[in-house]
């Protein structure tokens with residue numbers, strides 16, 4: 001049986017992961033069934049504990065990889081999220097699929113051979129959020145993988161070339177001062193947990209893969225949130241958006 005460990009900051013094994021249900025990050029390694037040589041950040045342990053281990057746990061060499069976490073959303077027959085519906089919002093939609101497997105790793109991932117489609121993104125630093133906004137978000141937001149959060153939304157978004165032609169300060173003005181993206185979003189914390197993945201730099205079909213988790217009783221609040229954001233000026237710069245809703249199996 002292969003073994004995997006979560007490492008602490010000094011590289012010492014902090015927790016042994018005995019099966020794939022304990023940490024979604026290791027799922028791919030476990031289903032591979034071979035010697036597990038990779039342990040990286042686990043979203044259940046919070047950001048900022050991202051380490052890559054190479055070799056067996058006994059002869060481990062780890063290198064910090066900052067706060068980057070590569071995440072693939074693999075549509076196919078595996079995964080703990082059942083696809084309830086895929087709705088095109090703007091532009092081309094994505095093909096139907098039964099499930100989505102969320103695969104996390106510290107390094108870029110290759111294509112899964114039998115996937116129906118696959119999207120990859122990477123977590124990153126904030127671009128538009130001010131110090132005070134970060135403080136408020138951190139005080140209010142909840143992490144992913146809460147037991148009660150049995151619904152999720154994956155909303156891949158691409159923005160227009162006009163958006164990308166703007167300067168950083170012009171984009172911030174549209175994003176927050178005009179569209180109030182953060183101010184609106186904060187109203188829905190902590191009920192809605194979120195993680196933003198950047199895909200533009202990975203030459204993917206979308207610029208962002210946005211991921212949200214919430215309890216079934218907060219589904220209506222989530223609908224209201226997306227309706228409000230889609231009516232803002234920021235969304236006039238969105239030229240492709242697909243809304244994928246999921247239930248935890």
Ligand code: HEM
Pocket residue numbers: 125126127128129137155157159181182184185186188189192193194196208210225226229
């Ligand atoms: C749960 C409430 C939400 C909060 C608190 C929130 C907060 C944020 C924050 C702080 C950023 C800026 C990150 C940065 O500085 O780079 C951001 C970016 C983004 N959010 Fe949200 N958001 C929420 C809901 C949503 C929803 C429902 C969608 C999609 C329908 C969405 C789509 C995006 C996109 C695409 C970006 C990237 C924008 C860009 O860089 O051009 N957000 N969000």
